[in-house]
Amino acid sequence: MSIAEPADIRDTHPGQGTPLIEMRDxxxxxxxxxxxxxxxxxxxxxxxxxxxxxxxxxxSTLIKILSGAYRADSGTILVNGEEAAxxxxxxxxxxxxxxxxxxxxxxxxxxAAANIFLGRELLTGWGTLDDAxxxxxxxxxxxxxxPHFRRFKEPVKxxxxxxxxxxxxxxxxxxxxxxxxxxxxxxALGPAETRQVAELILQLKxxxxxxxxxxxxxxxxxxxxxxxxxxxxxxxxxxARTADVTQDEVLGMIISGKCPPAAVAxxxxxxxx
Amino acid sequence: MTEVTPAPASxxxxxxxxxDHLREIEFDPRMIGMVAALAVIWLxxxxxxxxxFLSARNLWNLLVQTASIAVMACGMVLVIVxxxxxxxxxxxxxxxxxxxxxxxxxxxxxxxxxxHPATWLVSLALAIGLGGLVGLMQGALIAYLAIxxxxxxxxxxxxxxxxxxxxxxxQTIAPMDSRFRPLGGGVDGAIGSTASWAIGVALCIAxxxxxxxxxxxxxRFGFVLRPLWAEILIAALGCGAxxxxxxxxxxxxxxxxxxxxxxxxxxxxxxxxxxxxxxxLAVPVLVALAVGIAMTFLAxxxxxxxxxxxxxxxxxxxxxxxxxxxxxxxxxxGLMGALVGISAxxxxxxxNAATNSAGMLDELYVIAAAVIGGxxxxxxxxxxxxxxxxxxxxxxxxxxxVLIGVxxxxxxxxxxxxxxxxxxxxxxxxxxxx
Numbered sequence: 001m002s003i004a005e006p007a008d009i010r011d012t013h014p015g016q017g018t019p020l021i022e023m024r025d026x027x028x029x030x031x032x033x034x035x036x037x038x039x040x041x042x043x044x045x046x047x048x049x050x051x052x053x054x055x056x057x058x059x060s061t062l063i064k065i066l067s068g069a070y071r072a073d074s075g076t077i078l079v080n081g082e083e084a085a086x087x088x089x090x091x092x093x094x095x096x097x098x099x100x101x102x103x104x105x106x107x108x109x110x111x112a113a114a115n116i117f118l119g120r121e122l123l124t125g126w127g128t129l130d131d132a133x134x135x136x137x138x139x140x141x142x143x144x145x146x147p148h149f150r151r152f153k154e155p156v157k158x159x160x161x162x163x164x165x166x167x168x169x170x171x172x173x174x175x176x177x178x179x180x181x182x183x184x185x186x187x188a189l190g191p192a193e194t195r196q197v198a199e200l201i202l203q204l205k206x207x208x209x210x211x212x213x214x215x216x217x218x219x220x221x222x223x224x225x226x227x228x229x230x231x232x233x234x235x236x237x238x239x240a241r242t243a244d245v246t247q248d249e250v251l252g253m254i255i256s257g258k259c260p261p262a263a264v265a266x267x268x269x270x271x272x273x
Numbered sequence: 274m275t276e277v278t279p280a281p282a283s284x285x286x287x288x289x290x291x292x293d294h295l296r297e298i299e300f301d302p303r304m305i306g307m308v309a310a311l312a313v314i315w316l317x318x319x320x321x322x323x324x325x326f327l328s329a330r331n332l333w334n335l336l337v338q339t340a341s342i343a344v345m346a347c348g349m350v351l352v353i354v355x356x357x358x359x360x361x362x363x364x365x366x367x368x369x370x371x372x373x374x375x376x377x378x379x380x381x382x383x384x385x386x387x388x389h390p391a392t393w394l395v396s397l398a399l400a401i402g403l404g405g406l407v408g409l410m411q412g413a414l415i416a417y418l419a420i421x422x423x424x425x426x427x428x429x430x431x432x433x434x435x436x437x438x439x440x441x442x443x444q445t446i447a448p449m450d451s452r453f454r455p456l457g458g459g460v461d462g463a464i465g466s467t468a469s470w471a472i473g474v475a476l477c478i479a480x481x482x483x484x485x486x487x488x489x490x491x492x493r494f495g496f497v498l499r500p501l502w503a504e505i506l507i508a509a510l511g512c513g514a515x516x517x518x519x520x521x522x523x524x525x526x527x528x529x530x531x532x533x534x535x536x537x538x539x540x541x542x543x544x545x546x547x548x549x550x551x552x553x554l555a556v557p558v559l560v561a562l563a564v565g566i567a568m569t570f571l572a573x574x575x576x577x578x579x580x581x582x583x584x585x586x587x588x589x590x591x592x593x594x595x596x597x598x599x600x601x602x603x604x605x606x607g608l609m610g611a612l613v614g615i616s617a618x619x620x621x622x623x624x625n626a627a628t629n630s631a632g633m634l635d636e637l638y639v640i641a642a643a644v645i646g647g648x649x650x651x652x653x654x655x656x657x658x659x660x661x662x663x664x665x666x667x668x669x670x671x672x673x674x675v676l677i678g679v680x681x682x683x684x685x686x687x688x689x690x691x692x693x694x695x696x697x698x699x700x701x702x703x704x705x706x707x
Contacts, residue, residue: 067593069592069593088595089592089593089594089595090595093595099593101593103589105587105589105590105593105594106587106590107582107583107584107586107587107590107591107653108586108587108653109582109583109585109586109587109653109654110579110582110583110586114579114582114583115590118579118583118590118591118594118596119591119594119595119596120594120595121576123576127575128574128575129573129574129575129576129579132490132491132493132494132496133494135494135496136494136496155586171594
């Protein structure tokens, strides 16, 4: 089995230059099962890359390695062309990589401000929590995302699904992220809120933020992503520019691992297809 | 985002109940429930005991008896908030108390003689250090080896009780140093009326000052402010409680014989008709108060406390946010141990002896105090003030039953039933709230 040359992938780039994020030949196994097996993906500034695949294809695991939740058994991660050691969520954040988890990962018993600043609290000169400043900043960033949000003092448990989503997004974008990982960001949302998230993605893209978008929903991904990478059984089937492939072709990649001609085949592509 | 569809107002925003209003002024309705329950217990016992319960003497002793459990309950809140439990605190208290007794009565006098002015301080520091160390050790097993806290501290319950016996092969050690004894209260452990008033006034100033400071800060950021009447009411209630406590402590006179000795020791003459000398606030009560304030500060104003609550709400989220959850967990148990050290000093000093059975069943009273005080065993929810009030409720029940002459077995039955009913009522309330 050959491993996709990074040069092959670069052919599909919308522009030139150093990728913002590059994951090379990443593998991780849990109890003998290879959840991710020699996967390579990359992301340019201001680009949206859709990561597709069935449940258990390894996309969430791959992304959790980038966000520091898991440590890869082998492989390298490059940020702006330089090798980055990401061993914890803190490391990932230090490199400007923020994640919106599928589960949202909110502490339900504390308020929006405490969640947004969790692990990165603003402090007063005395070293105590500066709740007033944090609330003030929270009002600003939430005002941008969800202008109707008023329940700043309540534990996030009391909020609606969309409001909770806003809090999770606010936490990711407040700290000037360079790269954003969105794991099923619209799974729990209604149509109006889903549209809001789509608008947000376009807006962040304009600011030069790179986004990995993990989704089950082919339509979402086709609307928003510049490129698509498909995974199957822990391996990359292939990567293609969204404009060069049809939804049926991508569906074929997801279901049977058949790589269409317009896509660059990865190690997981069906041989002889 | 420029174009946003207005979300329909949620029903909770339209319906405004009493609890919404209370939340608006940031007053926990459950705290009011606790105070009301305490008032009912006090008034009930006062009626049953023909006024003996609400006498200065009884209340003063009630507070002293509450101190040891209240101190440990502060730590137990944080332990339970992180979804853990510590069953070993009673045994740890026995063990730490024995070691402190041994060092104070048998070891230090050999170094610098009896009644050395530093003995009490060394004893206290040793107790806090040893308790903290034991707690950290158990915390490390729980956090880093992922052994359930129930098991680790159940083991600790047996280990430390055994160790307490081992220290002197079961011998009781007495008497304690005279500068150490005030930690347990009693006549020597009362600070007198003038100092009590000074502390009371200082506390009132602190309460009002803190309220004003917070209000000014919120105003500067342009946040919604509490109505001024609510602000004043809360500050007034706080100051009122402080002043009432000081007046109560000052209304409790020293026994005539001791007062007389005190006067004569200062070179005065004992007047014919006797003299009213106040006890004033008790040292263990002040210690418990200081611990409560420090722990509230830690829980609400420091990063550490924020992490403790976040871990309780969602351990995975805390970890993904970059919180070192294991370290925090270990430190929570270390802190619990250090507070057990303080309680060990209070109860050893009160008893004026170190015995290997000290602290027996304390773990259950401490857990009960925290739970009655609104700490949720599911984690993430609890307040220091609630737990201390819970300790006072428990002690009030026990003291009250002793006062009206309830049989000892029946006392346990009542306390047990009250615990279960309190947790049930709290659950009902919580369900209605959400």
